Amino acid sequence: YDQPAPKKLHLGMFEIGKALGKGKFGRVYLAKERSTGFICALKVLHKSELQQGGVQKQVRREIEIQSNLRHPNVLRLYGHFHDSKRIFLILEFAGKGELYKHLRKEHRFPEWKSAQYIAQMAAALKYLHKKHVIHRDIKPENILVGIHGEIKISDFGWSVHAPNNRRQTMCGTLDYLPPEMLVRGSQENYYSDKVDLWSLGVLTYEFLVGEAPFEDTPVMTQRRITRADMTIPSFVSPEARDFIKRLLVLDPEKRMTIDEAQQHPWILKHCVKTE
Numbered sequence: 396y397d398q399p400a401p402k403k404l405h406l407g408m409f410e411i412g413k414a415l416g417k418g419k420f421g422r423v424y425l426a427k428e429r430s431t432g433f434i435c436a437l438k439v440l441h442k443s444e445l446q447q448g449g450v451q452k453q454v455r456r457e458i459e460i461q462s463n464l465r466h467p468n469v470l471r472l473y474g475h476f477h478d479s480k481r482i483f484l485i486l487e488f489a490g491k492g493e494l495y496k497h498l499r500k501e502h503r504f505p506e507w508k509s510a511q512y513i514a515q516m517a518a519a520l521k522y523l524h525k526k527h528v529i530h531r532d533i534k535p536e537n538i539l540v541g542i543h544g545e546i547k548i549s550d551f552g553w554s555v556h557a558p559n560n561r562r563q564t565m566c567g568t569l570d571y572l573p574p575e576m577l578v579r580g581s582q583e584n585y586y587s588d589k590v591d592l593w594s595l596g597v598l599t600y601e602f603l604v605g606e607a608p609f610e611d612t613p614v615m616t617q618r619r620i621t622r623a624d625m626t627i628p629s630f631v632s633p634e635a636r637d638f639i640k641r642l643l644v645l646d647p648e649k650r651m652t653i654d655e656a657q658q659h660p661w662i663l664k665h666c667v668k669t670e
């Protein structure tokens with residue numbers, strides 16, 4: 396039985412639609428694969444910009460890591476191809492776009508919606524960590540919303556295979572960085588999948604409050620993170636407060652595990668199990 400030849404991917408096989416968004420390193424377009432009518436999102440990266448940013452190996456790692464991931468709350472990367480100047484990522488199209496735009500518009504999410512989103516994030520992280528993948532860049536800007544309102548972690552540009560003690564120069568917001576990645580020399584910057592749990596705590600806070608817990612000037616943000624110095628407003632329920640406080644723990648080993656997070660009263664209260 397001769398297998399169908401893997402089709403050579405190239406730009407001509409796609410009909411390009413509207414621009415969906417533009418990131419740091421390039422634009423994303425709605426696209427339709429001509430022969431099948433398959434709808435996807437096409438992210439265009441310019442090789443020159445990646446070289447300038449010194450991130451081309453990170454894109455390669457992203458492609459290698461994400462191509463093997465299959466989970467309803469993880470955005471699919473179906474494949475990639477390149478021409479002389481550009482690299483194209485063929486991505487699952489998320490019908491309701493970028494979560495951070497919904498968050499900015501609504502200012503903050505009600506507790507039931509926040510808990511359902513966080514439960515989906517926890518399911519995705521449990522899947523990633525079982526495959527020894529640490530995302531390392533969990534934040535509203537890297538979460539998309541599917542057509543049925545389900546959320547999908549995306550942009551694995553900063554993900555790595557655990558365990559990892561490689562020093563990475565970070566750029567962009569510090570808000571989501573865990574203390575062990577900020578404190579120099581803490582076991583030579585050894586960190587584990589626990590970094591994603593810290594970020595899950597920051598994400599929960601931002602969903603419920605509408606701003607990040609350590610938001611401040613860059614210097615003050617670093618100081619407040621390394622002291623876990625945050626205040627939770629009184630309108631946040633006691634269960635949600637307890638959930639956040641058990642994740643934003645300085646010592647990674649004392650942070651709540653993914654399983655404990657999924658079994659926490661705040662999650663169980665809002666997420667009726669569909670057995």
Ligand SMILES: Nc1ncnc(NCCc2cnc(NC(=O)Nc3cccc(C(F)(F)F)c3)s2)c1Br
Pocket residue numbers: 415416418420423436438440450451452453454457470484486487488489490491492493539549550551552553
């Ligand atoms: N409605 C939508 N439906 C689907 N997608 C949408 N937007 C694209 C979301 C992304 C998914 N994956 C991405 N990956 C990267 O960007 N990778 C990347 C790029 C440059 C540098 C680097 C790095 F190497 F520097 F990290 C890593 S962007 C939208 Br809006």
